[in-house]
Amino acid sequence: MTADLPRVTYSNIGADFGPLHDHLDRAIPAFAADWLGRAWTSRFATGPARNVASPIDPALVLGAFPESTPQDVRAAVASAKAGARVWNKSSLDDRLEFAARWRAALAEDKDLLAMAALFEVGKSRLEAMGEADEAVDMLDYYPGELRANQDYRRPMNQMVPGESSLSVQRPYGVFAVIAPFNFPVALSVxxxxxxxxxxxxxxYKPSPDCALTGLLLAETLRKAGLPEGVFNLVLGGAAVGEALATDEGIDGVVFTGSHKTGMAIFRHMAGRPWMRPVIAEMGGKNPAYVTRNADIARAAAGVARSAFGLQGQKCSACSVVYVDSAVRDQFVAAFKEFAGKLVVADPRGREVFMGPLYSDATARRFEASVAQARAEGKVLFGGDRIEELAGNYYRPALVEMDGPSNLTRDELFMPFVVLRPVDGLEAALAEGNAVSYGLSAGIYTNDEEELRQFLEGAEAGVLYANRASGATTGAWPGGQPFCGWKGTGVGGKGGLGTWYLPQFMHEQSHTIMAI
Incomplete structure (x- = not known):
């Protein structure tokens, strides 16, 4: 249990984490001994088992995990339809009592969930613990919103004497929940x-190589005591996800992942007899702007932390920074000094900031992008492989490009940030907005007019100013609603905020004449 230890919130970079690290020195090897290498079974995953290796070291086997067959997916949906007949009618008190039990189970198993994320994804210790802490806090925040809004029931205007009208929100039925690899605990929860x-x-379908986290999360829900059939787990890759999202018994899909996959789900739903809700978060480019009026040391730290935390494998990671030409040299020097102190190694170590890239495909994309930058621009920092480490370990890269390119427009999902020298904030915003995504953006300036210009002009749903902890990253439940604009998301309402829950319900009005 870690209740008496420092909590990680992504933003509290000045906290004394020494006691937590002491605890993790014991917890990490204990988790490996107790949980890794098992052969797992699951009710709706009866296909052949597959060994999954950790990105930390290809020789480190996480376990053998079965895959769901098409029949398993259909059976899981049928189970959910049966569970929905009970849970769709649950009262607010029923759901709040469940939420309290689930929060207790998550808090009890927080270490296990964090360690699973560390080994499955290659997260640093603090990133992994922060993710688990975030998941627990969600079970404080969201039930509080449900309670404060009285289950989103609203009395409406009385139109004639003796008549009453009420707006209520009703669940759709059964949701497919399709999670990504990078935050297997927090985004799933x-x-x-x-x-x-x-x-x-x-x-619920976790990412294919994050089945361990998915199974451990399923155990917390079992402890929380949901009625039979309300929660159902399937395991596997793209074929399983497609079978789930396209099953006729699914009434809605909530998805976090690539733009390509998200749009494929939308196209499928558009071909059905009526549209089902699709709540999707589909990536980002996330520019940062450093003006001539910025605190350069703070800007360098914030951009580096945001670009290279979790190996840049965050939808909110900063991957392009627009720097006023007047302070370009100062920024580059400060960035190199700060980034040069970041430790890239096996994330089980307490001093490690950045672990391995998640997959061979990411490593190939990183190497190709570094080669392109060398050919078309300049590599200012990093970009090389760390050969002495097993796994895909690379020094993060800062490159400079003379003009817009695919490197400044496309989501890369790796520790690679492009510097673009610009003359003034107006030009920088114009280029930074000229992308398909609109998740987050950040600015560093001590000028009030520049701050206003950024807040009014940045085309993204999550804006930060002068944050040393992360230029474009660090959202937390109840603190920063995480809402994607443009190609990032379509609902117009983000997770971690007050308007997230109503997306999972549709409105019904009750107008009743007194008898």
């Missing part, structure tokens, strides 16, 4: 909160 707390049953 967030989407599950949205569906379950509003009265929907779910079929």
């Amino acid at each position: 967030g989407m599950l909160c949205g569906a379950l707390l509003t009265g929907n049953a779910v079929v």
Whole structure:
């Protein structure tokens, strides 16, 4: 248990984490001894098992995990339909009592969930613990919103004497919950909160190589005591996800992942007899702006932390920084000094900031992008492989490009940030907005007019100013609603904020004449 240890919130970079590191020195090897290498079974995953290796070291086997067959997916959806007949009618008190039990289970198993994320994804210790802490806080925040809004029931205007009208929100039925690899705990819990707390049953699919986290999360829900069939787990890759999202028994999909996959789900739903809700977060480019009026040391630290935390494998990671030409040299010098002190190594170590890239495909994309930058621009820092380490370990890269390119427009999902020298904030905003994504953006300036210009002109849903902890990263439940604009998301309402839960319900009005 870590209740008496420092909590990680992504933003509290000045905290004394020494006691937590002491605890993790014992917890990490204990988790490896107790949980890694097992052969797992699951009710709706009866296909052949597959060994999954950790990105930390290809020789480190996480376990053998079965895959769901098409029949398993259909059976899981049928189970959810049966569970929905009970849970769709649950009262606010029923769901709040469940939320309290689930929070207790998550808090009890917080270490296990964090360690699973560390080994499955290659997260640093603090990133992994922060993710688990975030998941627990979601079970404080979202139930509080449900309670404060009285289950989103509203009395309406009385139109004639003796008549009453009420607006209520009703669950859709069954949601498919499809999670990504990079935040296997927090993003899974967030989407599950949205569906379950509003009265929907779910079929949940974790990322294919994050089955361990998915199975451990399923255990917390078992402890929380949901009625039979309300939560159902399937395991596997793209084929399983497609079978789940396209099953006729699914009433809605909540998804976090690539733009390509998200849009494929939308196209499928558009071809059905009526549209089902699709709540999707689909990536980002996330520019930062450093003006001539910035605190350069703070800007360098914030951009580096945001670009290279979790190996740049965050949808909110900063991957392009627009720097006023007047302070370009100062920024580059400060960035190199700060980034040069970041430790890239096996994330089980307490001093490590950045672990391995998640996959061979990411490593190939990183090497190709570094080669392109060498050919078309300049590599200012890093970009090389650390050969002495097993796994895909690379020094993060800062490159400079003379003009817009695919490197400044496309989501890369790796520790690679492009510097673009610009003459003034207006030109920088124009280029930074000229992308398909609109998740987050950040600025460093001590000028009030520049800050106003940024807040009014940046085309993104999550804006930060002068943050040393992360230029474009660090959202937290109840602190920063995480809402994607443009190609990032379509609902117009983000997770971690007050308007997330109503997306999982549709409105119904009750107009009743007194008898």
